[in-house]
Amino acid sequence: MNVTIFVEDDKANTQPEVLKVYKEGIAAELATIFKGKARTVSAFEPECGLTKEVLGDTDVLLWWGHRFHGMVSDEVAKRVTDAVLTGMGLVVLHSGHYSKPFRALMGTTCSLRWRDGDFERLWICSPSHPIAKGLPEYIELKEEEMYGEYFDIPTPDDLVGIGWFRGGEVFRSVCAFRRGLGKVIYIQPGHETNPTYKNKDIRKLIRNAAEWAAADIRAAAPTGSRHCEVPPESK
Amino acid sequence: MNVTIFVEDDKANTQPEVLKVYKEGIAAELATIFKGKARTVSAFEPECGLTKEVLGDTDVLLWWGHRFHGMVSDEVAKRVTDAVLTGMGLVVLHSGHYSKPFRALMGTTCSLRWRDGDFERLWICSPSHPIAKGLPEYIELKEEEMYGEYFDIPTPDDLVGIGWFRGGEVFRSVCAFRRGLGKVIYIQPGHETNPTYKNKDIRKLIRNAAEWAAADIRAAAPTGSRHCEVPPESK
Amino acid sequence: MNVTIFVEDDKANTQPEVLKVYKEGIAAELATIFKGKARTVSAFEPECGLTKEVLGDTDVLLWWGHRFHGMVSDEVAKRVTDAVLTGMGLVVLHSGHYSKPFRALMGTTCSLRWRDGDFERLWICSPSHPIAKGLPEYIELKEEEMYGEYFDIPTPDDLVGIGWFRGGEVFRSVCAFRRGLGKVIYIQPGHETNPTYKNKDIRKLIRNAAEWAAADIRAAAPTGSRHCEVPPESK
Amino acid sequence: MNVTIFVEDDKANTQPEVLKVYKEGIAAELATIFKGKARTVSAFEPECGLTKEVLGDTDVLLWWGHRFHGMVSDEVAKRVTDAVLTGMGLVVLHSGHYSKPFRALMGTTCSLRWRDGDFERLWICSPSHPIAKGLPEYIELKEEEMYGEYFDIPTPDDLVGIGWFRGGEVFRSVCAFRRGLGKVIYIQPGHETNPTYKNKDIRKLIRNAAEWAAADIRAAAPTGSRHCEVPPESK
Numbered sequence: 012m013n014v015t016i017f018v019e020d021d022k023a024n025t026q027p028e029v030l031k032v033y034k035e036g037i038a039a040e041l042a043t044i045f046k047g048k049a050r051t052v053s054a055f056e057p058e059c060g061l062t063k064e065v066l067g068d069t070d071v072l073l074w075w076g077h078r079f080h081g082m083v084s085d086e087v088a089k090r091v092t093d094a095v096l097t098g099m100g101l102v103v104l105h106s107g108h109y110s111k112p113f114r115a116l117m118g119t120t121c122s123l124r125w126r127d128g129d130f131e132r133l134w135i136c137s138p139s140h141p142i143a144k145g146l147p148e149y150i151e152l153k154e155e156e157m158y159g160e161y162f163d164i165p166t167p168d169d170l171v172g173i174g175w176f177r178g179g180e181v182f183r184s185v186c187a188f189r190r191g192l193g194k195v196i197y198i199q200p201g202h203e204t205n206p207t208y209k210n211k212d213i214r215k216l217i218r219n220a221a222e223w224a225a226a227d228i229r230a231a232a233p234t235g236s237r238h239c240e241v242p243p244e245s246k
Numbered sequence: 247m248n249v250t251i252f253v254e255d256d257k258a259n260t261q262p263e264v265l266k267v268y269k270e271g272i273a274a275e276l277a278t279i280f281k282g283k284a285r286t287v288s289a290f291e292p293e294c295g296l297t298k299e300v301l302g303d304t305d306v307l308l309w310w311g312h313r314f315h316g317m318v319s320d321e322v323a324k325r326v327t328d329a330v331l332t333g334m335g336l337v338v339l340h341s342g343h344y345s346k347p348f349r350a351l352m353g354t355t356c357s358l359r360w361r362d363g364d365f366e367r368l369w370i371c372s373p374s375h376p377i378a379k380g381l382p383e384y385i386e387l388k389e390e391e392m393y394g395e396y397f398d399i400p401t402p403d404d405l406v407g408i409g410w411f412r413g414g415e416v417f418r419s420v421c422a423f424r425r426g427l428g429k430v431i432y433i434q435p436g437h438e439t440n441p442t443y444k445n446k447d448i449r450k451l452i453r454n455a456a457e458w459a460a461a462d463i464r465a466a467a468p469t470g471s472r473h474c475e476v477p478p479e480s481k
Numbered sequence: 482m483n484v485t486i487f488v489e490d491d492k493a494n495t496q497p498e499v500l501k502v503y504k505e506g507i508a509a510e511l512a513t514i515f516k517g518k519a520r521t522v523s524a525f526e527p528e529c530g531l532t533k534e535v536l537g538d539t540d541v542l543l544w545w546g547h548r549f550h551g552m553v554s555d556e557v558a559k560r561v562t563d564a565v566l567t568g569m570g571l572v573v574l575h576s577g578h579y580s581k582p583f584r585a586l587m588g589t590t591c592s593l594r595w596r597d598g599d600f601e602r603l604w605i606c607s608p609s610h611p612i613a614k615g616l617p618e619y620i621e622l623k624e625e626e627m628y629g630e631y632f633d634i635p636t637p638d639d640l641v642g643i644g645w646f647r648g649g650e651v652f653r654s655v656c657a658f659r660r661g662l663g664k665v666i667y668i669q670p671g672h673e674t675n676p677t678y679k680n681k682d683i684r685k686l687i688r689n690a691a692e693w694a695a696a697d698i699r700a701a702a703p704t705g706s707r708h709c710e711v712p713p714e715s716k
Numbered sequence: 717m718n719v720t721i722f723v724e725d726d727k728a729n730t731q732p733e734v735l736k737v738y739k740e741g742i743a744a745e746l747a748t749i750f751k752g753k754a755r756t757v758s759a760f761e762p763e764c765g766l767t768k769e770v771l772g773d774t775d776v777l778l779w780w781g782h783r784f785h786g787m788v789s790d791e792v793a794k795r796v797t798d799a800v801l802t803g804m805g806l807v808v809l810h811s812g813h814y815s816k817p818f819r820a821l822m823g824t825t826c827s828l829r830w831r832d833g834d835f836e837r838l839w840i841c842s843p844s845h846p847i848a849k850g851l852p853e854y855i856e857l858k859e860e861e862m863y864g865e866y867f868d869i870p871t872p873d874d875l876v877g878i879g880w881f882r883g884g885e886v887f888r889s890v891c892a893f894r895r896g897l898g899k900v901i902y903i904q905p906g907h908e909t910n911p912t913y914k915n916k917d918i919r920k921l922i923r924n925a926a927e928w929a930a931a932d933i934r935a936a937a938p939t940g941s942r943h944c945e946v947p948p949e950s951k
Binding site for chain 2: 132134135136138148159160161162166169170173174175179180181183
């Protein structure tokens with residue numbers, strides 16, 4: 012499984028309060044989920060590091076972004092959605108809900124309500140789903156950013172987890188979608204100043220998601236329409 | 247719209263603590279949602295009041311039961327599910343999740359976790375759904391029985407509301423399903439010692455649900471398999 | 482119900498072979514489904530006739546396009562998708578599958594296979610759905626353009642009809658989707674040189690679809706994300 | 717993966733016209749899909765060979781039945797559905813749509829229309845689904861029993877294949893459902909006098925389905941409701 016991790020800021024551009032939590036930055040932390048066997052790229056590289064070659068060689072792409080969604084050009088965003096439509100998996104993390112590729116794949120605003128610094132209990136509501144494999148009934152996060160309904164997304168193909176926030180909100184926190192030949196998973200936890208990606212169950216969830224979403228087929232280009240003759244058998 | 251309301255206990259068999267909340271019983275309270283234009287029946291009547299004639303004349307059936315699920319004979323339960331499969335709407339309330347007809351229509355255990363006396367905030371997560379028409383973003387219930395995930399039901403066709411409970415749980419509280427020619431809606435709030443059915447938004451929700459589920463077609467019997475010839479056009 | 486009908490070509494630009502079938506053009510024919518109570522617009526008008534005012538006053542928009550998808554500017558297309566996200570219904574007809582608004586709302590290529598001049602039998606596979614109300618088990622069209630799987634769309638919220646083509650293909654011909662506060666329906670039949678929109682069952686299908694999709698709520702703008710305080714009750 | 721194959725008739729009770737196609741019977745043919753590494757049982761054994769021990773040791777159960785659905789006792793049928801709810805996979809083949817366990821898990825009549833001896837072209841409409849892995853765009857079967865819509869089942873969680881029949885019908889031929897902790901797949905082809913289970917793509921489809929449905933978790937009993945205290949964190 013070839014994993015590529017896009018985190019918008021490289022270490023040099025990461026805020027100090029984030030580096031306090033993740034010494035080497037978020038990308039490096041996420042890479043440890045795959046025992047380091049993952050390519051990391053950022054919006055500060057040419058073409059965000061997401062060249063045609065890189066995407067062609069990626070089975071599943073993780074995406075974390077927040078302040079710099081605008082640094083991803085429309086061209087790169089389209090390259091990513093095209094890669095999904097040809098079969099590449101995409102795991103969208105936290106504020107990646109507002110990234111260009113996710114919004115384009117959903118076709119909706121992907122808006123939500125939010126508040127910093129809440130306690131979250133993330134409940135699994137589809138325990139037999141591969142994404143939930145090995146997870147407990149719920150995962151607790153002492154401090155996480157609240158994301159609440161109404162979350163403006165299409166009906167997920169699979170709703171796997173629902174978040175509970177002490178402040179009083181709920182959220183469809185783990186959602187899976189098929190788009191073209193690819194699979195897309197959204198996972199809500201992961202605020203940059205909370206050590207969420209060090210939580211062992213969140214790590215397992217991300218690993219499961221990547222494995223579920225990873226391409227097992229890959230087309231050369233998104234499907235195009237085709238004229239076709241009457242099959243011989245039907246004549 | 248012909249509405250029939252099944253509440254398991256008639257007034258004579260209702261517990262005093264319930265009559266403190268609903269002076270005339272739950273069935274009478276629910277009937278006021280339809281301005282009294284609803285037939286009420288109970289498990290203490292012959293055949294639970296759910297004769298073939300009554301069901302044949304019912305566009306939508308509301309179902310509230312808890313202590314007396316066993317008083318509904320298998321024959322009556324099958325008559326109800328058959329009516330749903332021919333087009334009758336069914337709105338299952340609160341502990342009706344464990345009623346015979348609901349379990350038979352779901353094909354799963356319909357089990358859940360529970361606790362009395364919690365605060366609930368019920369969020370609408372499909373604001374454009376007819377069942378949510380005219381409702382605010384959430385409905386608050388000062389005291390309600392907590393029902394929590396994992397709720398063992400098939401994936402709903404439409405997930406309309408998610409409940410938040412102060413104790414720390416979430417629940418798919420408003421769910422819609424198509425079964426045969428009929429529609430089934432499950433609505434979680436409605437513990438018998440809490441005045442939930444007096445809440446104006448819960449009343450609107452139940453009214454909307456009844457209108458959405460009510461039959462507009464009705465078959466004489468559940469669909470059977472049919473041998474069929476090759477249509478002339480295809481020869 | 483305020484209906485607007487977008488057909489890409491006005492009468493002056495319609496091909497003669499189409500005018501042989503629909504003397505006044507497709508838009509005029511579709512308008513008769515609503516007894517003439519519908520506004521018609523085309524790509525040959527400024528802003529395609531789809532100004533902010535027109536869309537704001539439209540409960541449901543029908544869309545037929547084929548040769549002139551490119552004449553719809555990105556700005557107008559976005560105005561349409563924004564209208565859907567705020568609650569406007571959208572009924573996409575036939576080759577409208579490749580229109581800018583439909584593709585943007587789906588997030589996929591919407592590609593398919595095709596061939597002219599086949600016989601179609603369109604089967605209803607969700608007979609209790611409001612879109613199927615009053616329709617027979619199937620609708621036969623002596624000549625229609627074949628559209629076949631794989632149809633590259635997200636899983637529909639409701640799959641209402643499946644087309645059978647004599648040449649040997651099947652197609653998810655009637656599909657309903659929720660997007661934001663709006664509803665989108667795709668209906669496959671309607672090739673411009675076949676008299677499909679004169680078929681009484683197809684007319685009923687389109688009428689049902691328009692009624693189902695028509696807005697009953699309408700927001701001023703697509704939902705945006707909102708910061709929110711802890712609700713008082715939860716403090 | 718522990719596979720059990722239930723075919724209703726053992727070789728001694730199989731009709732001669734079937735043995736002409738499958739010399740050792742259908743069960744033996746299906747077992748070759750798993751290179752013989754599968755237990756086979758029939759309705760002519762005590763308890764249909766589906767004892768608690770056998771089901772407890774089964775990751776996925778294939779089910780083929782037609783003339784002898786009634787020989788499966790209600791007790792055995794319930795044991796099978798309970799096994800599914802605890803996580804066992806169930807692959808229901810052809811006329812197994814009318815078996816007791818499938819009908820109980822669906823909650824609907826599972827009725828359909830039918831006719832013998834048609835040509836079928838089975839189209840894949842979810843090419844990225846694991847069940848479709850390695851399959852061509854469609855599978856052709858020179859002679860197969862036609863099963864046609866309306867197929868009275870709940871909306872599948874995943875619709876993977878749609879059948880086209882020369883006589884003029886379509887059918888949701890490959891459908892996947894989650895029920896409790898288990899997965900259920902229905903696959904339409906497999907009429908007993910046609911050599912369908914010798915077709916290499918049908919064999920791949922069945923193998924994929926079994927792998928997808930096979931349990932990776934297994935509970936001791938179907939989920940029951942549980943009272944629960946307020947989690948410490950929420951107090």
